[in-house]
Structures are given as structure tokens and as C-alpha cells.
Amino acid sequence: DQQVKQNSPSLSVQEGRISILNCDYTNSMFDYFLWYKKYPAEGPTFLISISSIKDKNEDGRFTVFLNKSAKHLSLHIVPSQPGDSAVYFCAAFGGANNLFFGTGTRLTVIP
Amino acid sequence: ETGVTQTPRHLVMGMTNKKSLKCEQHLGHNAMYWYKQSAKKPLELMFVYNFKEQTENNSVPSRFSPECPNSSHLFLHLHTLQPEDSALYLCASSQDPRRGYRSPLHFGNGTRLTVT
Numbered sequence: 001d002q003q004v005k006q007n008s009p010s011l012s013v014q015e016g017r018i019s020i021l022n023c024d025y026t027n028s029m030f031d032y033f034l035w036y037k038k039y040p041a042e043g044p045t046f047l048i049s050i051s052s053i054k055d056k057n058e059d060g061r062f063t064v065f066l067n068k069s070a071k072h073l074s075l076h077i078v079p080s081q082p083g084d085s086a087v088y089f090c091a092a093f094g095g096a097n098n099l100f101f102g103t104g105t106r107l108t109v110i111p
Numbered sequence: 112e113t114g115v116t117q118t119p120r121h122l123v124m125g126m127t128n129k130k131s132l133k134c135e136q137h138l139g140h141n142a143m144y145w146y147k148q149s150a151k152k153p154l155e156l157m158f159v160y161n162f163k164e165q166t167e168n169n170s171v172p173s174r175f176s177p178e179c180p181n182s183s184h185l186f187l188h189l190h191t192l193q194p195e196d197s198a199l200y201l202c203a204s205s206q207d208p209r210r211g212y213r214s215p216l217h218f219g220n221g222t223r224l225t226v227t
Contacts, residue, residue, distance in 0.1 A: 002153065032213040043115070043201055043218030044154075051213070089154070093213055098167065101154040 006102035019077040023090030030092040117219035132187040134202030143185040148199040
């Protein structure tokens with residue numbers, strides 16, 4: 001059973017607008033969450049993370065929000081740029097070494 | 112040199128072949144990982160090594176055999192694979208998470224494996 005879920009396989013956004021990618025998880029023991037970005041023919045690249053003791057972390061155009069009671073996190077990209085078009089994976093640490101991934105959301109930013 | 116390098120990028124092998132995937136990291140990390148990505152599925156953890164010691168084997172069939180000679184190199188030896196083993200195999204590295212410090216995994220570009 002999947003412990004990290006990304007229910008939207010794809011998202012299209014106009015350039016300059018906000019992109020919101022969502023992720024849900026089931027395990028309340030997860031204590032560290034990450035977003036990765038993946039271009040075709042490349043490995044996932046780390047984007048931004050958040051510890052479970054926080055509810056928001058911001059890095060430039062990227063902000064991650066964590067709602068522990070709802071077991072939900074989201075990634076906001078403002079403003080969206082065409083170069084942001086990629087597949088975005090949500091991931092969560094459970095246990096010492098195991099990073100659980102979602103299935104990804106393909107973001108397309110339309111110029 | 113990029114942080115995590117995987118070779119080969121593409122590999123086609125028959126079910127009776129033996130081949131190896133190689134991974135090298137130049138980030139000074141001490142944990143290394145093998146992940147498998149199949150179509151429409153999340154990345155699945157296969158193996159973890161901390162300081163060259165295997166600390167996780169995620170119920171992976173014995174036809175996949177990892178080897179970690181040092182903290183910078185990781186191999187995945189393949190033999191008598193099945194067509195359903197065709198997937199993207201990703202190597203990653205990080206600081207040792209057992210110390211309680213969470214650090215992101217850094218991934219290589221993967222090896223696209225096709226078993227015929």
C-alpha cells in the first residue's frame with residue numbers, strides 16, 4: 001500500500017502564475033519531507049525539504065507547506081516559469097534510511 | 112565531475128546474461144542506495160549501504176546482488192533477470208541518516224535496463 005500519494009498525475013499552468021502541487025501521506029511517523037524535480041533522461045534533483053516540526057519552508061520561488069493534522073503537504077511555485085516543466089516527486093522519510101516516494105506529478109508551464 | 116555518476120546509461124541484456132551497474136559519488140557521502148523505478152510506480156528502495164555495510168535489503172530477489180567496496184562506489188550485479196525487471200535503476204547517496212540528521216538523497220541519472 002502506498003504511503004505517499006500524489007493524486008494528480010499532471011498539471012498545466014500559465015507562465016507567471018502559481019503552480020500548486022499536492023501530496024498526501026498515511027504514516028504519522030514520517031518526520032522529514034522532500035520534493036524532487038525530474039527532467040527526462042536525468043535522475044531526480046533535490047528541490048526543497050521540510051521537517052515535521054515546521055509548517056512552512058521557503059526557498060526563492062519555491063515554498064513547501066506541511067499540514068500534519070491532515071497529513072498533507074504542498075509545493076508552491078511562484079511565479080512559474082517554462083523551465084519548471086518537469087515531473088515533481090514528493091518523498092517522506094520513514095525509519096533511518098527508507099525514503100518513500102509518490103508517483104509524481106508532471107507540471108507543464110505554458111509560455 | 113557531477114555528484115553521482117552511473118554507468119552504463121542504457122543496458123539491454125538477455126535473461127541468461129550477467130552484467131553489472133556501476134555508481135560512483137564524489138560528494139563525500141557515506142550512505143549509498145539503489146532504487147528501482149518502474150513505469151507508473153513510485154521509486155522503490157532496493158538496498159542501502161552505510162559506511163560500506165549493507166543496512167537495508169528491501170526483499171529484493173537474489174538475482175540482484177549489490178556490492179559496496181568503499182563509501183564512494185556501489186555496484187549492482189545482475190544475473191538471470193526476468194523481463195519484468197526492465198526498469199530505470201537509480202543510485203543515490205547521502206550523509207549517514209542513522210546519526211539522526213536528515214539529509215537529502217542525491218541521485219545519479221540512472222541506468223535504463225531492458226531485459227529481453
